[in-house]
Amino acid sequence: MPVMTELTSDFKPVRTLEQEQLFPIREVARLTGINPVTLRAWERRYGLIQPIRTESGHRLYSMTDVERVRSILGWIERGVAVSKVGKILARSDTTEVLARIIPDEFVQADYAQWQAQLKVAVSNYNDVQLERIYGQVFSSYSLAVVFQNILMPLWRQLLQQQHVFGLTSEWLFYDGFLRSRVAQRLLLMRGAQPQLVIVAPLADQCRELEVLLAALFMGSAEVGVRMLTIGLPLDEMTLVCEKIRPQALVLYSNHAPSSELPRRLSRLAMSLNCPLMLAGDTADMAQESLAGSSIGCLGNDGVLMQQRLRQFLAGTLDT
DSSP: OOEEGGGOSSBOSTTOOTTOEEEEHHHHHHHHSOOHHHHHHHHHTTOOOOOEEBTTOOEEEEHHHHHHHHHHHHHHHTTOOHHHHHHHHHHOSOHHHHHHHSOHHHHHHHHHHHHHHHHHHHHTTOHHHHHHHHHHHTTTSOHHHIIIIIIHHHHHHHHHTTTSTTHHHHHHHHHHHHHHHHHHHHHHHOSOOSEEEEEEEOTTSSOHHHHHHHHHHHOOSSEEEEEOOTTOOGGGHHHHHHHHOOSEEEEEOOSOOOTTHHHHHHHHHHHOSSOEEEESHHHHHHTTTTTTSSOEEEESOHHHHHHHHHHHHHTOSOO
């Protein structure tokens, strides 16, 4: 809960404003969704936040600090490295001006530097080094940016170059590493979410890691996600949903949709006791053919998938 300065005796006199609400770090974490470890790192490593310290050393944050944390998070989600956010915030709060300070070429160069480090670790099959880089990159970027703009492009590059001797083993090493880390994150996200969504791959039209990532992107404090195994027949989805009783079923695919897909999905939707949605590249390609149906298309962007899923579950997304 907020702490009032007039009731606290061990504040330092600097920055203490009468009647200003001050929040302990656990409350700031609750308000912003940023854990205390990250908040302290933003303060110590980058100087992005300067909370008041009590005589006993406890951090207390003003509402201005809370808004600053949200602003920092907003820029990280847009793809700006946390190490660059300070310069942005110091110049201006105007989006147009800030976008010019950090040009796209600069951001892409930063992505490339991370990918170069990852490539070295993968080519040496050095899981310790790979783990270290994996952890570091999350201190600079949001989850969606890390996977979509840094980790997965290298994964696809190695996948496409498997005809080159030695790159098949590198891709398998990297793929196994990422699958285990994403699966671990999904397990940690499981809780008492009020809504449950099932994510299932459509036939053999994607890799396991891609489905795991889609499930990770869709999950939130309100929505719990369970992923079904690759290979589950489409006509058995109804049976599974009858047993699990989810709020929605999301099918994931990256292949170009066949001419039969809209009819098959419409037939499946009629047999389900929950709404049906489509995600992945297929969702973007099939959106026009599914227009007017009850099937929702979530797309393939991590942030957009989560937003559309929430809207769909709330009944505010036009299918």
